[in-house]
Structures are given as structure tokens and as C-alpha cells.
Amino acid sequence: MSRLPADPEGFIRANTALEAPAMVPEFKLWLASEYVPIWQATEAWLEEQNIDPPYWAFCWPGGQAIARYLLDNPDQVRGKRVIDFAAGSGVSSMAAARAGAASVLANDIDALSLVAAQLNAKANVLSFEVSTEDWLAGPDGAPAADVVIAGDVCYERDMSARALAWLRSHARLGRLVLLGDPGRNYFSAQGLLERARYEIPTSLQLENRGMRETVVWQVLPHL
Template sequence: MSPEDFVRAHTTIAHAPLVPEIALHLATEITPIWQATESWLAERNIEPPFWAFAWPGGQATARLLLDEPARVAGKRVLDFAAGCGIAAIGAARAGAVLVEAAEIDPLALAAVRLNAALNGVQVATPEGDVVGAPCRWDVILAGDVCYEAPMTAHILPWLRAMAAAGAEVLLADPGRAYLPRDGLQPLVRHAVPTTLELEDRMVRQVTIHRLLP
């Protein structure tokens, strides 16, 4: 089964509550999709199916771009750790001249491709880890990426280097434990409806920050 076929087989087309204008291939329940990916995890050493859900950070970022398209219109945009690609799709619909979605999980890349096609936009899905790559973007979107200490330690120095190289780095965080304490400029705040299957509350308050060098 191809990654695209796997995504189609284990999701339904749905809409995230904060961004109803974007359609996505999403899981309806958390346990079945986790169980369905066990063989993929064992055989390919990939991540759990984070791509099957529209997480609060991605929803808030997409909402910001659709409400304020001038932030990305005509610019080169990277959706880092893109998940389902909701922020990348928001950037494309807001008029970005180039949108790339970075993920290390082949199922996530397949989900992004399917979701982009579903919404009639172009999103490139380069393979491999972009951390350490030189800056080739004007705007970098990073939604909900500070949920684990190793992940944060791996990506944050590179994201700050991207900001120092001239990119605007927008970090959308719903109160994760490893968000840095300094070097952030808050821009906007969104209340994002969620579920108790995914979160410990029904609404997450997401702050979108500009990451400073």
C-alpha cells in the first residue's frame, strides 16, 4: 500500500474548527489510526500519525494567514514540521509564491500532497530533514513544535539561525512545556477548539510569536 493509499484508507475528509474553509484528510478517532500505523512504525521507523490531526498551532497559523494574507503574499514559505499541511495550504491560499512543507514522515508528506490537491493549491514536499539547511525562505511557519525537549533542542538553534539570516519565523504555540522563555515577540492569540482525545482541555489558547535571532 502506498503512503497516499494508506492516508486515504484511514481518514475521512473533514474541516478543522478554526479554519473551516480548508478541507483535510483527518482521522476521526485517535486509537484506530495509531493501531493502523504500527506496522509502518515497525518497518519504516517513522513517527506516530501526528499528520492525521489538525493540531492547534497549525490551525492558528492558517487562520492568521487567511485573515492577513499580506504576511506571505508573493513570498517563499516553509511550513516546518507541517503535519497535515494546514498552515502550508493557508499560505498557498494567501498568495505565497512558493510553499514547501517539511516532514521526515513519508505518511505526513503523502497527507500534505493529498490535502494540497484537495484544496487546489501547490505545495512542494521535499524529502529529508531540513534542519541545518541554508535559508531559502522569506517566512518559516512552525506550529506546535516545542512539545518534547529533544525536538526543541534539535530545531530551535536552526530556527533562530533562519531568523538571523532574514527569514520571519512564526512560532505558534498552545502552551507546550518546552517553549523558550525568551527571544519571542507575541503577535496574535487564538482560542482553538480541540478534543479531550488529543488534549487535556476543550480549548487551547495558541499564541503566535515572531522568533527573534
């Protein structure tokens, strides 16, 4: 999704509501309450079928875990350049900005996701830059950063392998790389160091349980 119809902000406001995520009540985000209606509304608005799910409309546990960790440990990002891979709703980027990062760049190949992320930032009097570039298609260790964050990127086998390889390329350059994951199917803890663990309430519409144990991992340079 690279080009959007007119007034994407209006579409988001009309189909979501400002709500506080369970693990980061400090923030309010434009979120959908149900999965199918927002997906159908997005398809109708874009006049496309079989689009990727509107992940941006939900605050997934991996992103919430990263956000909680950064808010509780602001020294990890204070004064540093942070990049947020597959930013979704932007909750992790918001936490990095609130924690005092020198700069934050939120990335997602879904352009509507980044509109939502910036709307969420605006609702919380925060700001950050955005990028729709496909970072996984670029060179290892790019773009430059001091800290790399990512949440919920291990849904699919190929995506998980590519994302972890890309994240590890940053770790090999001496950067702090943090990954939030609630035990997705294609996640592997090999070459990772646990930083924090949370029990995060989740919707049964989105997950197969009402609570997900979610871990913030540090990606190490080597397996």
C-alpha cells in the first residue's frame, strides 16, 4: 500500500476511537474495537480486495511490551537515535519519544499505518519521523541508528527469518536491538537475551487467549 485516497486521517478517526492500551495507560491511541469491521471498511475505502490486515488499528502485545520497557527504562534510549521497524500503531515510537530519544524514525510499508502512527503521536503531544521504505530489502545495518526496536514481527516463517537477520545485522554493529514478542509461531529465542517479561491483556477477537505473556528480548550479534 503506497498511495492513499484523500483524507486518510478522517478515515481513521471515523473507524476507530481513542483508547488507552492495557500495558501503557499513559497513552491514548486511535484503535478499532473489532477486527472484521475495520478490515472491511479499509477494503471499501481503498477500493481493493484481499489487502493486508489493518494491523495499525490494534495495539499488539509485542509493541506494548517494548513501549512499557522504554517508559520504565528511559536511559535505554534517552539522547539516542531510535528506529522502529514495522511500527504499526506507533506505540513503541511514542514511548521512545516520551523517554527522551534524540530522534525517532517509525517505519512501516503500510502507508496508512504511518498516518495512524502520527495521529496517535499527535493525540499524545509527541512527534517522530516516518518512512515507508522496505528496510528488509536494503543493506544490512541500514538505516543508521543507536537503538533498533521491533514488536510482533514473527507472524510468518519468511518474514520472521528476514526480520531477525536484519535485526541481528544491527546488533553486529554494536547497536542495542530490542524485540517484543508474545510467542508467535515462528519466533525463536536462539541468540536472544531476555530483558523483561509482562502479562498483557489481549482481545479474544485477535488472540487465542485473554492474556499473553510477552517478552522484551535483546537481539545479540550472533546465534
